[in-house]
Amino acid sequence: MTGSFVKELTPLLLEWRRSLHKLPELGFLEYITTYRVGRLLEEMGFTLHIGKDALNEDSRLGLPDNQFIEEKERQASEWGVENEWLEKMRGGNTGIVAIWDTGKPGDHVAFRFDIDALPIKESTGDSHFPSTNGFVSGENNVMHSCGHDGHTAIGLGVAKFILSNSDSLKGKFTLLFQPAEEGGRGARALRDKGWLDDVDYFYSGHIGIHSLPVGTIAASTEGFLASVKYDVTFKGISSHAGMHPEKGRNALLAAATAATNLYAIPRHHDGITRVNVGRLIAGSGRNIIPEDSYMEIEVRGETQEIGDYMAIHATRIIKAAAEMHDVSFVIKPAGITEVLVCDEELIPKIQEWCSTSEFVKEVLPSVTVAGSEDASLLMNRVQERGGKATYILFGTKLNHPHHHPEFDFEEEVLPVAVDAFISIIKGGSSND
Known part of the structure; x- marks a missing residue:
């Protein structure tokens, strides 16, 4: 019965994914995505908490500047987002929490689906499937290059199943359509709103990461790193580079000094460390001492302690670089993730529940991964309160890595992921 439901749903999953792929939006700017997803969930009968009602505004990190936010809000209005919805999202408050309470005693189960895209110009080459099949990004320099369009479609598929089978289910279901996963910016705002505080079981996951056959899933992951992201500004004094260089205070040199020395942080003997300077902007002309500079950096560690070690050294180096060049500085946290540890006792349950699936082979x-995931903040809150959580991978062949202009996944993974989550819902709901 479940197999036939998923088969009938599959064309809709593809339609949702491709439609979302054509109109990607960056973190905290997902106005149209939030509206489109929300209207579908509203039609299904879910209780919705939209934007400001879903997030703790003060917990958001790495917000776009106000001018960019206002520009995207105007575009959303012109696209057709109703003013009633837009008012709930103003100021970069995107995302939705959708709740379905069966009214019958049972577990509270939550799922997280990320909805944001990346600042990448998508390939329009003949070897790129979205390009040759008419759903390449219509937004310049914005692309779903990490599979979140697929994650959102999977979330809508899970919602369809809950709606269609509510009479046979018990307990409560919370679906988190999270903004700004990229950079570790959005989960904290959901966590701090309290949505996870009474959750018994939490599930999230990702398409790809490892190149695996469609039909293969991993019931848990290990290896995600704790990370902190910073936006750093240096403020110096402008001066003529030829006539009065001694009167200048060079913010560019401060940033360059910080960048090179960040990579010199001693690695930690207890585990993996990472550091990256991803962006550096400075200067206005060849004969002008640069007055301002701006950097976007991140550090990561295998454990929370190692992550803290990297963050402490990074801030020390930034401060020292500013002092060396006699400029002022500001460090602004722009994102955060924590170490993620899946509950091993869920592994045999997921294996059992998926054993009869027509799609999960x-x-x-478990699979070892790298990188970082801000679902860690949500998982850790659930576990701190006595609940169980895991992070699942859904296999697909990857011809290009995530965050690549030609990233794509096999769309056959969508029904596999939906059926895996359905199997989990049915298996959990049948437990005493």
């Missing part, structure tokens, strides 16, 4: 116990 193999369930690996």
Whole structure:
């Protein structure tokens, strides 16, 4: 019965994914995506908490500047987002929490689906499937290059199942359509609103990361790193580079000094460390001492302690670089993730629940990954309150890595992921 439901749903999953792919939006700017997803969930009968009602505004990190936010709000209005919805999202408050309470005693189960895209110009080459099939990004320099369009479609598929099978389910379901996963910016705002505080079981996951056959999933992951992202500004004094260089205070040199020395942080003997300077902007002309500079950096660690070690050294180096060049500086946290540890006791349950799936062919116990995930903040809150959580991978062949202009996934993974989550819902709901 479930197999036929997913088969009938599959064309809709593809339609949702492709439609979302054509109109990607960056973190905290997902106005149209929030509206489109929300209207579908509203039609299904979910109780919705939109934008400001879903997020703790003060917990958001790495917000775009106000001018960019206002520009995207105007575009959303012109596209057709109703003013009633737009008012709930103003100021970069995007995303939705959708709740379905069966009214019958049972577990509270939550799922997280990220909805944001990346600042990448998508390939329009003949080897790129979205390009040759008419759903390449219509937004310049913005692309769903990490599969979040697929994640959102999967979330809508899960919602469809809950709606269609509510009479046979019990307990409560919370679906988190999260903004700004990229950069570790959005989960904290959901966590701090309290949505996870009474959750018994939490599930999230990702398409790809590892190149695996469609039909293969991993019931858990290990290896995600704790990370902190910073926006750093240096403020110096402008001066003529030829006539009065001694009167200048060079903010560019301060940034360059910080950048090179960040990579010299001693690695930690207890585990993996990472550091990256991803962006550096400075200067206005060859004969002008640069007055301002701006950097976007990140540090990561295998454990929370190692992550803290990297963050402490990074801030020390930035401060020292500013002092060396006699400029002022500001460090602004722009994102955060924590170490993620899946509950191993869920592994055999997921293997059992998926054993009769027509779509899931193999369930690996665990897969080692890299990078960072802000779902960690949500998982850790659930676990702190006595609940269980895991992060699942859904296999697909990857011809290009995530965050690449030609990133794509096999769309056959969408029904696999939906059926895996359905199997989890049905298996959990049948437990005493």
